[in-house]
Amino acid sequence: MNLELITLLGKKIDQEVYEVMIPTAEGEIGVFPGHEPLVTIAVPGAIVVRYDKGDSDSQLDYFAISGGVVEVSQEKVRILVDEADNGDDIIESESKAALARAIEMRDNAKDQVELEQAHQLVDRHSVRLKVADIRRRHRR
Amino acid sequence: MPSTRQLKLRIRSVKSTKQITKAMQLVAASKMRRAQEADKVSAPYSQAASELLTYLASQGATKSHALFETRKVKSRLLIVIGSDKGLVGAYNSNVVKAYIRELQQDDKTGVKNETIAIGHKASQFVARLKDTAVAGVYEYLSDQPAGSELRAILDTARNKFVSGDVDAVDIVYTEFLSSINQKVTTVRILPAGFTETEVTREIREALYEPDTETVLDAVTYRLISAQLFQALLDGKASEYSMQMIAMKNATDNASELVDDLTIEMNKVRQGAITQELAEISGGVEALSE
Incomplete structure (x- = not known):
């Protein structure tokens, strides 16, 4: 089936895949070819892509997303997300530092706007860190 | 009349200014190209969203939805997109002019308004105004603002709209039509349309x-x-193309000035030589008599 991962900065993926795992509000769903048509909401988490049926777990691709809309049909999966970072591009130490900074910002926030922004940063970086972590465990 | 030495110094200073403006012109040109490319990438995103919305609207789901609710506009939120830096030609003054027109229109029709300013120059201007409330200021966003940067702006707009603080949200931005043609436009993002x-x-x-x-x-x-993102990218592309043209004009002016000054310097030098010759031949005349 064809997977399209669309962000504001263009299409991250537009190719044939075997399986996609998507974090949704109702829990994680695995989508294989021939899935029932479905439109649902993705929550912050990791999208996992298996490109070929024979691919082992170490060949999976991970994308950290911050929520979006998923559209599944028989031969196609289309995911609209705000941001998608490939697990390979995430540098763990940097993400850790960024998360620490975000938490510090949240604790020292002076007003509502700052707090709101800090919360989003904390969410974003914890998701990225989680994705980097899962990827590392599988690749070992 | 200035001396040749003074003229020489002036020529040198104009030439170095010209070098700077030339460099800025080239930088702006390449940044504009990049912004122009980025301008197109969000199209599949809005396309996919529009498709879903069209269906949901045909099912009547949008009728009762808070973000689609059309009320009589008694107050509105204006999002003004300007640049962070100067030396961009008429970019900021065009945006500000359009923004003032919107404010005046609101004054006439008795609509209250609030403003979110994006860009340092826009926020400087808005801060001086007394007849609008500032709902937020965002400066130094990256050239391609990521989702998290947009979200803060969007959430403010959405919350204000849903809670009934404002009845409409408009963006005042510069639409990028081509590298020589940009137009300031106002587009309504809430109540949502597609x-x-x-x-x-x-x-x-x-x-x-x-x-x-x-x-x-x-x-x-x-x-x-996606609409806000598009407006921001259009703004960036316009900003750079205006900067490019402004810097090209500055470079051309500098070249002209160098030419004029060189001619003047040559005249002064020639004048001095002629005068010296006249004095020498005058002296020879006097001696031979």
């Missing part, structure tokens, strides 16, 4: 989880964010 597109069979038959309401909420939010 262009109807063709809907595939799959979308019609799909199951909506948890329900259409929640999906609609998420899709609409994404469409608005």
